Amino acid sequence: MASEALSSPLDAVAAPPRRRFPTLRRLLRHKLFLVGAFLFSIVLVAALFADLLIQVDPNRISMRHKFRPPGSEWIFGTDNFGRSQWSRVVKGAQLSLAIGFGVVLLNALFGTLLGALAGYFRALDNLLMRIMDAFMAFPVILLAIGITAALGPGSINAVIALAAVYTPRTARIVRASVLVVREQAYVEAARAMGASNLRILLRHVLPNCTAPLIVQLTFIFAYSVLSEAVLSFLGLGAAPPTPTWGNIIAEGRLYIREAPWITLIPGLALAMTVLGLNLLGDGLRDVLDPRLKVQQ
Amino acid sequence: MTTSPAPVLSVQGLTTELRTERGRFNAVDGVSFDLWPGEVLGIVGESGCGKSMTALSILGLVPQPPGRVVAGRVLFEGRDLLQLPERELQRIRGAKIAMIFQEPMTSLNPVFTVGEQILETLRQHERLGRRAARDRAIELLAKVGIPSPAERLESYPHELSGGMRQRVMIAIALACNPKVLLADEPTTALDVTIQAQILDLLERLQAELGMAVVLITHDLGIVAEFAHRVLVMYAGRVIEEGPVEAIFEAPAHPYTRGLLESLPDPESDRERLQVIPGSVPQLGELGPGCRFAPRCALAGPACRQADPPLARAGARAVACFRAELATPPVERVA
Amino acid sequence: MLRYVAHRLLASIPVLFLVTLISFGLMQLVPGDPAILIAGLQATPEEVERVRRQLGLDQPFHVQLFSWYAHLLRGDLGTSLLLGRDVLDVILERLPVSFSIALYALVLTVAVGLFAGIVAALRQNSLVDQLVMTVALLGVSLPNFWLALMLVVLFAVQLGWLPSGGYVDFREDFWGWLASATLPAVSLAMLQMGLLARITRSTMLEVLRQDYIRTARAKGLPARLVVGKHALKNVMIPVVTVLGIVTSLLLSGSVVIETIFSIPGIGSLLGSSILRRDYPVIQGGLLFVAAMLLVINLLVDLLYAWLDPRIRYGHGE
């Protein structure tokens, strides 16, 4: 048979040459992911280099300069106390991202732990999942409000509340992945060879949950930043002179007729952060875990 | 087979292009054939050779994107279906030309009852009262061999087996007494015993209703048993055409011959062997020559330079430069 | 179907129990002496003692838990510290207000979100699709309280078309209600509209690829029926399952939105109770909302089962 002819044009189509970092390559070709990365990195740079970017103390009051509109002298204008909006918004970025990051960290830790326990140990599953269901029965912000109201206002408490609220959602996702993975042949094999439960969990099961987990955590980051702004808008975040975006908007609200920029700018910063993270999440989902649908 | 002056359906130079991420190619490439009244025309070919695309193109059902019919004519009752506006086509689909599909498990809508799915076809094409339509639906289900048809009207597809679902699909297709039935691998997804039942059913109904059938399959055994004429397709093209007996007796194209040789021996239980090495070329990665040349044992230099045209001789046609060389008689005939 | 209903009802009982437990637990989170916090720093020791007794904080833990359930079973959610009134009464009094706004927002969400998602899917990759998806993405990304403020600036302050706050009872003046509820409902609905449009679009695209859609077309059905009947009913199934989430998000949003627009609903009640540490109201309000959501989710599940015969006849979970 014409074997030389067989291998030439057909095989080239069937097996495209393998490249390194295929996931990264696909992400870099995902346009909206890149837009998200761009938006988010602006905020990230502002947060990381806040102290270099700020010339004026965000809390320095200067009544002579109050209500200056954005312009060449004051980039983002000044507020009712003549404080630099630029300083306050940049400092706010730092706080927002720190809080978001804190929530994501706690959430990853406890979500993975609870999800893995529920998915791996049949006996715990029912109890844990009912508890998760109960937590999820409360609307997100309402439960966060309840917890922060009880613990008292403050950034740390907001982080705790938000982590508590989002953890059940992450735990569910991890559990679902674990349930799939634990039935797989190589896990069976590891068990047959006498590997301990903990070892199987750490070495085989969890690494296979990373894709949905990364996607989920990106969205959690977005919701946390958004929810923290809501909490501090309601007076449950860091106490007022602290420039969180929610605080700035809450104060600016009183002067919205004469100085709308006080409200406008932190809101835009917040929107940019959340939009960026949502786009990153969408991109990661498309590339890492295409089966996942749009989630809450 | 009745010899009638005019074909019911005449397909001429049908060409359907697919645009995919990796380029565009013609999934159906200049396919022509006539379908005569009362005839069963088999279309055979390996998976991916464009059989389904041909059928879908005829009815204007090519998924778009990625597909588009770019050339050809499909003459039916004096009109070119490819030129008809969508509204006019809708009057023909399901009424005069009906189609049944490869996948009985997924071809029925899971959220509507069997009855509703038959009745809506009747409502669409025929003026019938509620009672009359219902009676007709029951009659149809009985005709395709579904037990207790009146009760089955209320069933949902998930309550039926694959074979039963395909019977329902056939009932829907026959609802308006079509002139032409396009049966796209109606039994591929079914168990062997069910396959035989469904094919017998189709044969009986075809004789009863006198419609012309295009029977698409990749199983030559089915063609031998049920078709009058056969069309062999390869990579979007018709490469051989003729009466079933003649082609089984003396296949002219090396590909057809390969297909025939890969038929299971009725004496033994062995599975069908893959005699033709390689697979159908995908996408537009085709040279100037014959599309089968890369897999053909007889291919010579000429075969790699030009694509052989479909040459006609009487009732038969073949697209091969080396057609004469490929015709030692095959003893086994169905 | 009946078995399914019974099963769902039974399954929600332990969750409801845990929900009440969580609501109770919230009070236990209060650090230090809650009586002092609630009575205020200037309060005399007698006042603190009175608060402590009123809330039963002088009792041991298990007694507190027991009396919490004893009261719950009688429909008693406690007494507001500030208003001195029964919490359930206050909530029920404000329920129609919140309900009218939330329903308005829900109708907007479903009408606009569903429609936009379907149109975007039918014209995949067109300009309309891109526009809808961009707006939807902004909808899920813009903070709703900020959006509310911007809408106030634009439509109330600049254009003067709609009031910037306040609430008109719909039983007294429907058009006045509509005017007062529109900005709140729109800002409340933005997030869910975006979410629903995105889900509807991706579901629709998925459904349109299904074999049964091709069958429907092969039967000669017009596009109106292929999309409006065969595709839509299948799209509705997953879309209905997110209605629970959508309602939950609506209730979440109502705290800030009602506060911003000074609407005397449950959301603003909670909003104002937070800073004044009116714990019984927070606790009772949360419990009430969570219980309501459980009921809504139950209804959603029933709707889902009704739409999907595979579940209706007990083949699903």
Ligand SMILES: Nc1ncnc2c1ncn2[C@@H]1O[C@H](COP(=O)(O)OP(=O)(O)OP(=O)(O)O)[C@@H](O)[C@H]1O
């Ligand atoms: N939606 C689609 N998108 C891209 N390519 C497609 C699509 N549908 C079909 N094709 C390609 O078009 C060609 C012809 O497909 P077609 O379905 O007509 O084959 P077939 O002969 O019916 O095969 P089978 O026996 O598997 O049904 C194949 O190469 C296939 O990969």
Ligand SMILES: [Mg+2]
């Ligand atoms: Mg096919």
